[in-house]
Amino acid sequence: MLALAFSAGATSARAQAPDDVEAGWARYREADFAGALEAFDAAEAGEGLSPASLARLLEGRALVRFAQGEQAAMEAALRRLANLDPQHALGDDAPPEVARAFLAARRDVGGPVRVEVEVWPEPAGARVRARVTGDATGLALGVRLRARVDGEEAWREGGEELLLPRVDGPVRFIEVVATVLGPGGAPLARQGTEERPARFDLAAGAGAGPIVGAGPSDPLAVGMLPARRRRVIGGALGAAAAVLLVALAIGLSRGETRTQPTAPVVVELRP
């Protein structure tokens, strides 16, 4: 019963966090800055945020902080946003100051959060370790590791490090899913998925140090549409086309006579 209640509570929390992000934006659009911050804080403390909703949260918070004149807090939110999704496209509400600060944050942060997985063969099993890299802003709050040995049915779960014992023989391969979790439980970076886990073959590398996952993970697709970029490109193309058309029209409209020099005018100077 208790577990059921806990589960229900967790489910409601999961459902609530993205709602809180939208509530925060709604408050922001009502110019209720304090209310917006409260809602964003609640969302961040909750569960179930997607990377997209976390990005939305951070953008909203940056705008509110900008509105309040809290430059440092705005920059902090933008740095976290840049750390989550460097390619994030800010909405039209963002004034140039915020856009510039975001560009600067993107330069400072250097890239998104990533996760690397190392697998260490052990005499009686293997050890899996997840290492978070690129977390320049303290966005990563934890790591969730799931791994299984030799295609077993059951997954083992843990934090940054997981010990996988194997008593009935050497480990042949390990499948791993590593997820970096951020505010609101949002996944920031991932190595492998449940359907296609990252696979480590231990038969060749046993006893020769860690087997590092095949390169750092790709950041999760945040899924925000780069509307502004599309508009800019579209606008540029449109302007270029317009210039071409105007030039063409001028060229066609000019007759030959207009290009001929006019006759000299004699001016008589009389004393």
Place this chain on the structure above:
Amino acid sequence: MSAEPTGGWSRDLGEREPAPVGASGVERFGRYLLCYELAAGGMGTVYLARAVGPAGFDRPVAIKRIHPHLAHQQRLVEMFLDEARITSRVNHPNVCSVFDFGEVDGTYYIALEYLLGESVHALLAELERDSGALDAPRWQTIAARVVADACEGLHAAHTLHDDRGRPLRVVHRDVSPQNLFVTYDGATKVLDFGVARAEDRLHQTVAGDVKGKYAYMAPEQVSGREVDARADVWALGVCLWEMLVGERLFREPSEMDTILAVRSRAIPAPSARRASVSPALDAICLRALERDPKGRWPSARAMGRALEEALRQQPMPTGLADVADWMRARFARRRTRKRELVETVLASSASLRAHPAGTATPSLAPPAASVPPPPPRPRGGARRRSAGTVTPSMAPPARPPRPPRRPTPTATPSVPPPPPPRAKAAKSSVAPPPKRVAAPEAAPPRKPGSAKPADPALAERFPPLARASAPVPPTRISSKHRAVELPPSRRPRLLALAIVGALLVGSLGTLAAVKVFGSSERVEPAAAAPVASSASAAQGVEDAAEVVGEGERPDPSRPSDPPGGDAEGPEPRAEEASASMEEASAPAEGAAEEAPEGAPAEAARAEAPRPSRMARRRPARRPASARGHVNVVTPGGWADVYHRGRHLGRTPRQIELPAGRRIIELRPFGRSRGIRVSVHVPSGDVTRVVRPVER
């Protein structure tokens, strides 16, 4: 790594038990009751005191009083007044507030907010006893938080401006662990601007005149060169270094050795002495300790922001509450003791009221009355200077006074409010002319040679003082007093004049009201609701919006856009009609805002219309400083926000405006075409403006 017991924090802590004042334990000092002597130095003494207000409205304050025998030394008095003036201008939560300053019987004093807490020096002394605590991550973050907050307080002082908007270029010059104070509520306060440098100091320090503590002085300061705010950044760096390491950075046997060390000795990274210090704090500290000022943090705020960033990267957040928890855990006993001290002071002031004969200065004891009267003042004696002004305190009434209807700074001896901006304080310093005191025996003779606040030389260099000391136009209060002084034969003539004047004022007021209402109908928009919410607010404001013609900037000379905005034009008149004596100079302020962007403020002030005599005479309805906030959002894009031609920023933006109906102009995406929005700014509250825009 443990701390070496060489820090020497407790050796020179200098903390002492508060000593009761005098034999009776209480001494009346102007409108204060001095109860405990907290500290004494060469220049003066600090007391724990009570500000005695009407109807038992008391509060604890710290009174810093210059020694009477030094009162004739102009240099010291000027330094003392400078400290008061600079600190009273800084209105920041991280700077100890000045409530009041002035002179009683030739003794100058400053009334400061009494803080319950400990100096950073005391914190370090406490940690010296528990060396393991210095390695705890919690202390590292608390040290960073304390210094970050101090950075903000100092930045507020560094960026002070005078009334004309000119930077004062204040430099504290004595930032040290003794002058950084952490309250039990977790707030950090910067204290003691006693040797601060500012552009308009009465006492000008010449280059080469070194003031402060050598161990915390920047190299350029110990060399006697010109200093700026970066000298305080250095001192903050020394404080941070010492807090992180738990040792003195420059502790040498002699002053000369200290100076040499400050100028040339290599400064180790804090982590070299204490391995637990994080690289981020190392870097921040070392940058603050760059000997070349150009290499330091350019401002205290920049350093504070770097510390904030370092704090954000810590796994444990460290805010005010965390510092408070730490302080309460560490100083539980001392906190209790200090609280008890305050309670004792409260009780003593209560008993003083009940038994006035028990005072140390019985001749100044208040007369027996149901309501404690204001502290009497001997002739020409007590003067109170509040936030840059000198206001003659209430003279002792010939009979027990009635409690005033409304506590105003001039009509009651209540605890003065936190210092308002200088210009506003000058406005509110209109006071009745000094009245003749009918109890000369109660007035102790002024000491020969004691400093007089109305000293012409001092008054000349202290404009508000000169203004306040100048003859005051007759007010409702003062005219009554004058009537007492006039010979009886002139009373009927005066009465007739008063009646004629009242009729004139009434008719003018009626005319003004008619004009106001007539014109306000023209501009009153549909949406002037104090708090417009959600879509309805947006719609309402949208309805009220009015698109104006093109133009890069609103032209104050345009007929349709007179100074103050056409729709806002009637408002000052409305405020005049509200009969606010304190608002007498409000139009001047408004006119300063109406100046075209980029125009000098002086010019705007010069052009400001002088308040009418009628407006000056009227009693206050609401304070001139009444301001409110407007949250402006333009969904769908951003917009430049203008008010009276001044660019206030871009949306989203919270702007602060004088209370009342205001017109703001929104220019989406920086376009020249603007949208005018009328908004009612509630005093001390927030209202909202939502105006969707499109590209």
